[in-house]
Amino acid sequence: SKNFEDVRCKCICPPYRNMTGHIFKRNVSQKDCNCLHVVEPMPVPGHDVEAYCLLCECKYEERSSNTIKVTIIIYLCVVGALLVYMLFLLLLDPLIRKRDRYTQRLQDQEEEAEVATPSTLMDVSGSTMLERVEGAQQRWKKQVQEQRKTVFDRHKMLS
């Protein structure tokens, strides 16, 4: 099941008798991950192989390039989605709302009628899915605003 791309045996051979160090990589199975199988071409004559190989260090490594790919793509998607949603909230949302029946209520929210607001919001929601989502979104926005005030404006927390 392992991808051919995703295993390697990496041998690092340090400088030896006027030769510089070398790095060798091959994809062989874990069992064969040793100097004799990986170091090709062998840079030393036959009788020196044992000594040269003693100095080399071979490590078998595995990775999953699919995991990496999927992770990075998901990450970029989430960042993108958040940015788009942020722009939407910043730019488009106020425009849409302007001709909305919620306008009144949103202005109410600006004043801090904390206890009453959720229930008044709840009154209108509950009929269609969209409106309930809307209501939840409003509550969430209020909450973030509250957090923003606590952290950024009043510096009550997390400073």
Next chain:
Amino acid sequence: SKNFEDVRCKCICPPYRNMTGHIFKRNVSQKDCNCLHVVEPMPVPGHDVEAYCLLCECKYEERSSNTIKVTIIIYLCVVGALLVYMLFLLLLDPLIRKRDRYTQRLQDQEEEAEVATPSTLMDVSGSTMLERVEGAQQRWKKQVQEQRKTVFDRHKMLS
């Protein structure tokens, strides 16, 4: 400072090409504790040495024979002293005490006048070193007796 006797380098070489396994010991310094220095005479011809040595495992070990000697001797002394003292308490002590003024009081101790006894014992001690030691010994004996009753007779504890 290290005793010549107390270091060794022990190489265990497993069976190799029809040769049986061997154990080699030499006292060399830690730096020299490797197959080449310890395995003498080398049982294989020159070109096989590397391979043979790869199979051998060499371990540098230290001990302190003085520590061992002292520990064992101390241990035996303590055991001996305890045994002698036990025999003394068992055999000689009652004989000495028979013509002693303490006889009366010791019999009192047999009855469990627990609270009063220590203080009456204390009354007579305190004048000479010997008597104080005697007093302490009596108290200790009483305590051991008490423990013995708790553990061995009444089985109140440690069962």
Next chain:
Amino acid sequence: MDNAGYNTGSFDGLHQVSDDDEMVDIAGATLDFSTTDDDPPLNSGGYEEYSSSRGMNGAGTPAAMVHPLDDPVPGLGTYEDFNTIDWVREKSKDRDRHREITSKSKESTVALLHRISDAFSGWLLMLLVGLMSGALAGGIDISAHWLTDLKEGVCLNGFWFNHEHCCWKSNETTFQERDKCPDWKSWAELIVGTTEGGSAYVVNYLMFIFWALLFSFLAVILVKAFAPYACGSGIPEIKTILSGFIIRGYLGKWTLIVKTITLVLAVSSGLSLGKEGPLVHVACCCANILCHLFTKYRKNEAKRREVLSAAAAVGVSVAFGAPIGGVLFSLEEVSYYFPLKTLWRSFFAALVAAFTLRYINPFGNSRLVLFYVEFHAPWHLLELGPFILLGIFGGLWGALFIKANIAWCRRRKTTRLGHYPIVEVLVVAGVTALISFPNSYTRMSGAELISELFNDCSVLDSSQLCSYKEVSNTTSGTSVGNGMADRPADSGLYTALWQLSLALLFKVIITVVTFGMKVPSGLFIPSMAVGAIAGRLLGVAMEQLAYFNHHWIIFRHWCSPGADCITPGLYAMVGAAACLGGVTRMTVSLVVIMFELTGGLEYIVPLMAAAMTSKWVADAFGREGIYEAHIRLNGYPFLEAKEEFEHKSLAVDVMRPRRADPALAVLTQEGMTVAEAESLVESTRYSGFPVVVSQESQRLVGFVLRRDLLISLDNARQRQEGVVSSSQVLFTEHAPAQAAEAPPPVRLRSILDLSPFTVTDHTAMNITVDIFRKLGLRQCLVTHNGRLLGIITKKDILKHMAQMANRDPDSILFN
């Protein structure tokens, strides 16, 4: 339906179903889960609907099974935001629940199954927390690595590969430049087409700064837009939450998403911060969210805190690949209430998380952390001298850092600086990028730097730090080990040392202003980096000293020429431990974490010596670690379990009312009307009222919470027929004889806590503080010869402690 007291207007069935949806719906527009028991349902008017929907729902979804212990009035037994929970009440609620399930389980098989699933739900939850945290940590590691390398260039055979993975198979890598391969293009190569020369350098420099600014801007803007609570390290707040404080939304799903995302951005932007502290916050968020799957934990604040304690262990476990160290960190540093059961569970969860991370294998080398090392070079007893020196350095750095950082944060809190969080982040990120690019040791990420510094110079190494002069006969013999004899330093090493010194200076300064900015920021990595640099410098110095002076009496016995007697990497490790210890004041958990990082028991003594020295030195300048200092700065109601209360005060000195104050507001168990009770509640701001037999005798009957009282009175007025303002409020068991035409009384014995904690007025405050700490009380009544005298709340104690320490008692902000 389990979220009693949630949305007060509509308890209809439809909404109940959607309630469960919302928990898994992360598509943006939903309510943060933790508001589910947020809004005070003072104006609940839908009780009938509520109970009917409950009946409907009880047979429905499995998550919504019947809970016989549900309070009849929604909202009873919940807490408001920024309040402290009552541990005793929560724990006995859970015990009642458990007893109920146990006794029911004898009746039917379903109930028995329910009991078994209830018993194992804790373990299942732990498994899930471990899996989720491990997966997230793996994702963070991979993304951060990629994004960090993105500042430098891009991989052509797959943009998602970081530098190392881009050259995974390439055979063009050489011994000197191990990650050079044609697939990886630096920005200069892409833009101006050359890798060498001044123009390439300038392009790379500019791109580096550009990305740093972009990443940090994105991080701060996302935090500000979606989850302000996601900033900072989170550990001070989690400590406070674990001690019983409630911060709604702090461990919510928005916080989780935004913290995960912005943590990667912040780390990649090159700012001097680490991901270890925020990972603890992330793990706690996971735990809190997963708690909502299990009734046992969703509805009980105390039980949930047990899970959070375990989650803190999980966070450290994945941050350092150290499960045991994580558990000890949670025990030593974070947790408040840590029963043995939690010990086992957090160990389990930490293991699961570590193995999940191991399975994901983010670094491709089977290690959980970048700076894992494995060396077995011996150390000599005389080296304890330099190790203790490092400990002193670490302690000084810790004390200095705490003082400077707190001063800076106070400045941010109080002056106009705090009004420009975005500008602040951008400026710091820009300056960091500007200064750090020219120096290769600041350009690399903190974890890589530490990894490089911890590394012992073997023959296989080609880094600048290992450029020693070759001495003849070094490779003689057949010793296969990695250890190499001490050698004189080469000019490359001297350059490296200069660069390291500058990096040290830069890190020390920039970390002070970075920690506390409005991006997720951990402190472990920068602290360790500072210590590792200092340690490596000292280590190389010692090595050269020993090499050139091996005839000195102190070196003679163990540092003969040709011997490998000093390991600079070990010094770096000890230095890192010392600095981390100085800042956080961890001891055992620190040593165990380092021990798990290196896997060798032989270094416990050097690490211990350094950690202890560092703690003692730092304690001489101020008793509190960075987290406690931040807790105090923010005025959270946190009763430190480590420091003893040393003063001679008695309970009577701390309790309210003071001598000059008006008498304590009490309710009587009978004889009060609803109107009187309501006006008493309205006219005061206390969160609870003692109930006494009569005003004259002041003999204590019980204690009733303001919130419970308000809800119950409200409820009675709306539901119970004939209740008017002149109705009697009764806390007694049996109603006294009343006139026939009198309105029916309101019976409130069910909300009365009949076993309030009391101490006598002569009780020493140290005992009282101990009781508060160990039992997790919120308030305690004070009596004298059986008469009620006053009340002590947690806030009173904290204020008193502040006063005793000559601090401003009004710095305690919350209840």
Next chain:
Amino acid sequence: MDNAGYNTGSFDGLHQVSDDDEMVDIAGATLDFSTTDDDPPLNSGGYEEYSSSRGMNGAGTPAAMVHPLDDPVPGLGTYEDFNTIDWVREKSKDRDRHREITSKSKESTVALLHRISDAFSGWLLMLLVGLMSGALAGGIDISAHWLTDLKEGVCLNGFWFNHEHCCWKSNETTFQERDKCPDWKSWAELIVGTTEGGSAYVVNYLMFIFWALLFSFLAVILVKAFAPYACGSGIPEIKTILSGFIIRGYLGKWTLIVKTITLVLAVSSGLSLGKEGPLVHVACCCANILCHLFTKYRKNEAKRREVLSAAAAVGVSVAFGAPIGGVLFSLEEVSYYFPLKTLWRSFFAALVAAFTLRYINPFGNSRLVLFYVEFHAPWHLLELGPFILLGIFGGLWGALFIKANIAWCRRRKTTRLGHYPIVEVLVVAGVTALISFPNSYTRMSGAELISELFNDCSVLDSSQLCSYKEVSNTTSGTSVGNGMADRPADSGLYTALWQLSLALLFKVIITVVTFGMKVPSGLFIPSMAVGAIAGRLLGVAMEQLAYFNHHWIIFRHWCSPGADCITPGLYAMVGAAACLGGVTRMTVSLVVIMFELTGGLEYIVPLMAAAMTSKWVADAFGREGIYEAHIRLNGYPFLEAKEEFEHKSLAVDVMRPRRADPALAVLTQEGMTVAEAESLVESTRYSGFPVVVSQESQRLVGFVLRRDLLISLDNARQRQEGVVSSSQVLFTEHAPAQAAEAPPPVRLRSILDLSPFTVTDHTAMNITVDIFRKLGLRQCLVTHNGRLLGIITKKDILKHMAQMANRDPDSILFN
């Protein structure tokens, strides 16, 4: 002078000096230190001498510095044997002391030095405990090794060498018989002059039995003669002591000496017991004795228990070479009150002890334990199946062992069997020797057996367990590791398996009757041996199964021919952990100990799986581990912190007096005469009396301890002029107006505890139990609406818990 209340008759200066002598004098005839505050000084008549000697002494020895907080009346604030301490009182005593020193330290340099030395005395004490315990453990290891080999033969070039050290330099050892050398003579060789043949075997057999009988006889006779408390493992008693119980002499110097000596004898006699549990007892004895060097710890029972908790960690640390595991063992298994400070200190002490032991190097191989292993063979996920099987086996063995051992111990306790402890030991030792000699796996000591079983078969091994058939091509390739591919078993291995099976059966049976005999006996090694045998058997079986069926679907992916896929040594290790876990119910500490024994993080998951399964399986048969079972068998007053109190009882159901009982015996704060008070004390056996305002109102003022009251009244009668039986006893602050001719009142407010703990009658018992546990109370008063109603003591709670669990409440013996 610090031993206030010690010997009541002679407080002269001479004796004071000798008092310090006694502490270091171990020459036999001195008093065990722990009786120093033993005898109740009810009839103290020498107060004047006492205080004068105190004045004399205060300027004298440094250990006897002035303690301003000394009680004026000797004996106040001490406890009687077999009583429970009051943690709250002890802790606030210590805080008062500390505060006093702190405030004094501002006055003079001497006082400042005193304060500093006081602050560091804890660390110094820990250092000493670590050094002493480590040294003793080293001595025990060396002696036990030697004595064990003495059963077999003797070394001619130095009788003090054991077999291995005798052949230390000999080059006559061969690969097959690694410890054969001419210097070492078996008894047969010395007596009949031959090493082979029937007669030699018989002589060796007889000598083996002779030595076993001699050693066990010496052990039991020394225990009986000098320190009966030295028998058993000691951990149940130490648990009880740490929870606040007092057993005078249990941690005394005679116990230490005799336990050390007889432990070696018992282990060497070949009995199926280990030295690990008793080492904990030895370490605690060291700590207790060293406590007497520091006033801070000598005079405060609570502080001393902190040190003892750390000492328990030290004991495990030296027993297994596992400092972290030791600390966790102390935390999880033994300790009751374990503040963070103790965590740091016990870690420090455990490290010091481990390094002392490492320095002594008892095995000559730089390892701290005989059965240290280091293998890195990987394991496959599918192997979790057999590991869980081993966990089930361990759990079953644990449950069975506990039941059988407790039944046997109960038999010993109640029937005539208990009257012949010496005969019992001799018979068991004889039988053990008789049966174990023919089987080489029972003949060797438990630790050696475990070491052999844990060992992975490498090419270097020549043991019977590693006799596999040679398969061609096994040594091809240049793999340098020790791992070898799986091979088919040889006949030698089959013989070994048979022998192991018999050994398993024998060990299982003999351990049940051995544990609890009147010699020092630990349980860890026998349990681990049982598990290791079972694990090895299963491991070899799995290996052969995989070898011969490598085409099976479950083996195909990981067990291809020529691969080293199953490590029987790992199975042995997992089995050992499972059995130990089943018996002791340890989890985390067990895993960490095993982890430190092997040094590889990769085996945590198998160990964890086995330990958890084992605990769950064993818990299904009975909740308590072997130590708790022994505590219950002996009726010690131990309030288990792990199990929750699940019943619905209220405080009013548990308190005394019950409904039918006579009213509570109370004192009034004024109006009682000395004679009345004395007769009240005489006519009851309560250990304390509440003081109320008046008999009618029953409003609580405070609480006074019986012992304090008796001592004070006695003291007043003897010292205060004019006190007669009709004198008033006053607990009030201000004396009421009295007739002029009335005798002077006895003022006892100073001994009155003005802050007794109270709960209301409606408090649920689970909360009350929690309060008792967490605060370490001895008693608690029960009130109703401010009136005193009754009292709950720790014993009442334990009795109630016994009743709830359908056990005999009278099994709780002590107070």
